[in-house]
Every structure is written in C-alpha cells, then in structure tokens.
Amino acid sequence: MPISDMTTSDNPDDPTDRWAELDGPEAVAAAAGRLRQITNAPSEIAAQRRFLDLLAPGPGEHVLDVGAGTGEITLELIRRVQPDGAVTALDPSHGLLAIAQTAAQEEGLNKALTIDIGDARDLPYADDRFDIAFCHWVLLHVEPPEDVIREMARVVRPGGRLMCVEVDWETMTISPGDRDLVRHIVRANVDRQIDGQIGRRLVSMFRQAGLQNVRVEPIVDVDCDGDQDGWLEVLKSRIPVVVDSGLVSSQEAQQWWSEVEEAVARGDYFFSLTQFAVVGQKPN
C-alpha cells in the first residue's frame, strides 16, 4: 500500500477520517498498524528516500517532526542527523508517540529523540529553535493548515528548512470505469478528508508564509497490474465511502468493482496517485 490510506479505521463500513482526534488504545493500535503497513511499502520507502534527499537533513542538525505519529519517518530522520543531531517528535496522540519511543529504543536511537504531546497549530517551542521542521501526511487532517506552516516557520531558525509532504487525492486516476462514475469516486475520496486537495496548495502556503527557494518534488505512484503494494485493497475499502457520499449507488459501485476485477484479470487496469513534497527556506 504505497501512499497513505488515511482512514484510521479497519472497518470499511466506517469511512470517517479520524486522524484529527485519535483516541483510545484500540484506535491507536489500528492506526499504528495501518501506518506501518503503508510507510513500509516498497514504493513509499522509495518516495521517502526521494523527499528526504531533497530536504537533506545532515549530521548535527535538530529536526522537528510535526505530527510524527508512530515515528516511521522520525527514525530515518534521526539516522540522517547522526552522530550528534537530534529529532523532536510532536503529536497530539500519546499512544502513537509511545510506539515511536519504543521503536527508537529498540534501534538504540532513543538518546537522539525527544517526544512532545502538542498541537501543530500552536507549537510549544521558542522562535528559531530548530534547523528543520518536517511534516508528513498531517496537513490534510488539520484546519487550518496555514497555521501549521506559520508555526513551523516560526520555530525554525533563519536559513533553516521546512518540508511538507501531502497527497492530493484529486490526482487519483482509475481505469476502467464510466467517466462520470469515476469522477464521482474520486470526488468522494477527496471530500472524506478535511482537505483532500491539500497537495496543490502547499507551494502557495509556503510562499504566503514568507518562505524562499520553494521547490516541489512530485511523487507519482502507478499500479498497472493490480498488485502494486495493495492499492486494489485500498480502492475496495473505499467503496462504502463512495456509496455513503450519495454520488454513486451501491449497485453502480458493485458493478464498477466487477469491471475493475475483470480489467485486472485481462491486464488492462490502471491506477495512479500523486503526492507533493514541498521544501522551502526561512529567510536569513
């Protein structure tokens, strides 16, 4: 499963986006399992390498990971700032951060990790404290995302870097399917997030926050065979979301799904989704 299947729920009948207020041990365990599965898919590991190479955290730097969750990327950030750098992981979920801390301990990286409970819209740090502020798959769950970027810019030192990585769900392409039906399916998937189109707005938000040297790395995931990292499974799990939206009837959705399965069997299936990694610099 390459790019974030953003629901925390494993129940396909519950289409709610609940990352914004994750609570309770069961929700935390489900969310942690899903994040692990997604972020460890081969295409996501390749994507992480691309955007972290663009950000280029180096030895000795202090990185803030905003909305770090279970720390899947936090640990890689720590590895990249070794031997004398450090990472601070902030998240509202104590349960997710506890998993991050245990994982860091298991790898012997915990001395370089600080965890803080907090809200990205009101970061509990002094101005200019970090070399880098990083945020991965968080902004589509937070209202308003501009506040997060403004706060990230505040806590980074002059000359320091910010990076946000977000999927734009409207970039999803699928074949087969009736043109209007597929449009409805895409729309239902976009509208289940607080902002499913966040990817396309990152550059503008970075510029409005006064950041310079803003660059974009588009990362496109493609599945032509129906077997690329579980994408077909993600699509199937979205059928209740689509029906729940009222845009597509249950019968239409089931009919479409049969067409998808037939296309996979024939070898003429196509799926793609784009995420955008945006990096910028705080002026000196």
Ligand SMILES: C[S@@+](CC[C@H](N)C(=O)[O-])C[C@H]1O[C@@H](n2cnc3c(N)ncnc32)[C@H](O)[C@@H]1O
């Ligand atoms: C899809 S997960 C991504 C986690 C992690 N960045 C990763 O890529 O593995 C979304 C994360 O955003 C966090 N989150 C939700 N609302 C937040 C807020 N207001 N401030 C900071 N983090 C938030 C959630 O707790 C969760 O850890």
